[in-house]
Amino acid sequence: MKIICIGRNYSEHAKELNNAVPKQPMFFLKPDSAVLPKRNPLFIPEWTKELHYEVELVYKITRLGKYISEKHAHKYYDSIGIGIDFTARDIQDEVKAKGHPWEIAKAFDGSAALGSKYIRLNDLENKEDIRFELKKNDEVVQQGSSADMIFNIDQIIAYVSQYMTLKIGDLIFTGTPSGVGKVNPGDKLEAMLEGKKLLKVDIK
Numbered sequence: 001m002k003i004i005c006i007g008r009n010y011s012e013h014a015k016e017l018n019n020a021v022p023k024q025p026m027f028f029l030k031p032d033s034a035v036l037p038k039r040n041p042l043f044i045p046e047w048t049k050e051l052h053y054e055v056e057l058v059y060k061i062t063r064l065g066k067y068i069s070e071k072h073a074h075k076y077y078d079s080i081g082i083g084i085d086f087t088a089r090d091i092q093d094e095v096k097a098k099g100h101p102w103e104i105a106k107a108f109d110g111s112a113a114l115g116s117k118y119i120r121l122n123d124l125e126n127k128e129d130i131r132f133e134l135k136k137n138d139e140v141v142q143q144g145s146s147a148d149m150i151f152n153i154d155q156i157i158a159y160v161s162q163y164m165t166l167k168i169g170d171l172i173f174t175g176t177p178s179g180v181g182k183v184n185p186g187d188k189l190e191a192m193l194e195g196k197k198l199l200k201v202d203i204k
């Protein structure tokens, strides 16, 4: 299983990090070892001084495919979940400045927190406007809707599958809205999808 993450997919978030809004989807990978085991706390790695949360909609791939057209992409997923793409922002800034890959800042153990379940898209009233939010210590810090993504999931699948085969169980993190920020030991994060609390992470 691989985790494909889309960067800069909400224009307000691209702006808050002083990045240009991309003309094509931009992606990077996390290994399966990045998944934070359910109900485990996340221990801030000792090598970062600035660990950020990024709440994101997550699609799970249900069918094997490559060179998938945008028109057929909807056949490759049927449910949606929520996750947090934990990012060592200080380290990412360093490697970005050098033109190096991001994995050191994005792919470490525990960097992919996932909700307890996925919601079937057919059970949603409006698949084009899927709402989600993140609370830190009971205060809303990020809010988003799939409607605000620069590239929607079908465009992402069409783009990524030109380069790599999508396999059953692969996950696609679709980018984060604005409001990313730092976590400290003792913080409690809770992510909501369509009003349902599906993910809780204690930071240690």
Ligand code: ZN
Residues within 6 Å of the ligand: 005, 006, 007, 054, 056, 085, 173, 175, 176
């Ligand atoms: Zn992200």
